[in-house]
Amino acid sequence: MGNTAAGLKPLLLPAVVAALWLLSGLGYSVLVNDGRLPAAFTALVFPDTLPIRAQVLLDNSGRVLVAGLTALAVAAAALALLPAPGRTGATPRHTTFLAAWMAIALAAVAGSAVLGTGLVLADWPMARKAWVFTTVSPVLLTGAYWGVAWGWLPALVSLTSRTHDDDALPPERRMAPQRGWSLGAFVLFSAAVLVALPLTARGDPSQPSPEPVATPTPEPTVYGAAPVGAALSEPDPLWCTGEEVEPSIGGWDAATGHRAAQITLRNTGTRSCTVQGYPDLDFESSDGWVMGITAVHGGSHMTQDAPVEPVTLAPGEEATASIGWRGTAGAGVVRVGTLLVAPYSGTQRQELEADIDLAEPGFLTVTAWAPAG
Template identity: 55%
Template sequence: MGKSAPLLRPLLLPAIVAAVWIMTATAGHLLMTPAGLRLHPVASPMAALVFPNALPDHLRHVLEGPGFAVVTVLAALAAAAFAAVLLPAAGKGAGSRGTAFLAAWACVVVASVAGSAVLAGGLVLAEWPPARKIYIFSSVTPLLVSGAYWGVIWGWIPALLAARSPGVQRTPPNPPAPPAPSAQPRRDAGSGRPWLRPLWAFAGASVALLLLTPVLATDPDVYAEPVTPEPTQEPVVYGADPVGPSLTPPDPQWCTGEEVTADIDGWDAATGHRGARITVTNTGDRSCIVDNYPDLAFENTGGWVMDITAVHGGSFMTEDTPAGPVPLGPGDSASAGIGWNGTAGAGMTRVGTLLVAPFAGTLRQKLEADIDLTEPGFLTVTRWAPAEPLSYN
């Protein structure tokens, strides 16, 4: 054990860098990604300050299962090896342990950025070719920033150990003169260059990560649970009520919606004004009457109820009739005029269906009617009157 201690001592600090990197990066991944733990919204930003997300959730979508763990370890080894390249030089010639500590801390920051850069390169290769070249920066930049931030937050741990290690050399105020050269036994080729072996280790870990990341990358759909598509439901269309609201009880002598048949004709237009005639015909076995104004409702071409008000009275195209009941024997008809101003232009929602009832509170009948009226709007309607044959001048 005594003979192996000098050989293992140079590996202690890189091992600490790798261990801290793996533990904190894994903790940040679990705390800050949707695939991990769910923190309280207040605690999540605080956790992000302590545990930089050096393993973003995007990496989890590229690597699944053991591939994620393998790449994580290789990235940690790359950072540790690069730290082993830099740390020996940080303690040489330091005037104090504080200076050595700051120099070692800076070396760990640079090593962490180097490890994150290798990880970013593997991620880019795993997703090659990108949909757009600018997407490369969206993968690389967050990893580099997280790596640098990790070094700032956690790099003090190995830096503190490096500053307190026996290998730190402090420069005395009056350095003694160097001894005269003497014959020394031949040293190992790498003993004068302690950074050479860690550099080879960094290169090996980097090459392994760059090669294995594309190989271990998987299609996220392979691990996704099959989703059974839900049956598409027909959209619910809210049309006009089949029976309109009524404030008074109906007269038993009135013609109900079941006893008549409705129709629309007599279309007319002049300088933006429109007009038409609606009729109801008694198709029942008894005589009945229609009185006052029809009950009207409107639906657009898609079947949705429209916010259009039926105003009682005449218009530019129609003239209201005196009040009074209109008796209808079987087969007789009554009519009322409707008038409006065309407000629906091309491509605008317009009336496609007119619902007509002899009075409010009875069944409405639907009539197909292309009325160039949009909502909100209004339309005038006259009282019921005996239907007369149409005359075209």
């Protein structure tokens, strides 16, 4: 029984190294997904030794294999780099401990280099050569930090796994067989990682790849102007509603960069109704998008505002209002393509096709309703 325990002692160190390596990576993923601790703080306590995410590992047996092989490669490297035991009492225990700690840190860097190389091969060929360093550098730094932050635990275990029989051997024979099979195991596990990780990332080549499914590009949602403007006051029953009138635009004029046009509102209903104050206007581009243009009450360089008075329209009669602006939309600039007109804000607007060379943000002036002519 004692011989069996003594024979298993050398395996204690690699088992602890592999377990701690996996524990650190899994702990990082669990805490980051939990979200209650900052990722930077989590990485200080649990270095991210498994950059192939832990939640993905559970759904992919190939990546579970890669994670395990990486841990075994780090463990084998640690056993191969571990300093040979000196004669009994010849080497201070703290020196042996520090040497073992350094060996485990170097083993972590070696295992990280294997993992980083596998990640590069899985993504090869990369679009930019600099991405090779972007992929490998964080993995190497994480491995080195893990060796410093966690490597002291396996180093303590290495002190307990040494036997007096090792001390009794001559220096040239100490750990020679152990180093041989440990180095061989490291090379074997590393080769397996370099082969398995690219295959896992690319999928099983023996399985036919699914045919790509063409997804139609959805039509963009066009946000036009509201069909009814916000009511500024309670409408009077005598006022003309948007359904009782028909607007039109004409009387285009231009001079020295200034522009003007006239809006005509005709009573198409069966009763007399009244328009008073200023028209309700809004603007859309030729593609139907609402535009950020403001209608300002008053006259302009080419228009003159009328007194604000009630205008009663019998069926078939008309009222007019003028708009004025300065042309700001040159070639290739989005400009007004549709003018929306209502007798007042709060009733139905109607659309008029109108090519107005006005870009957003911008403004134009509009005069009050007046009797036609």
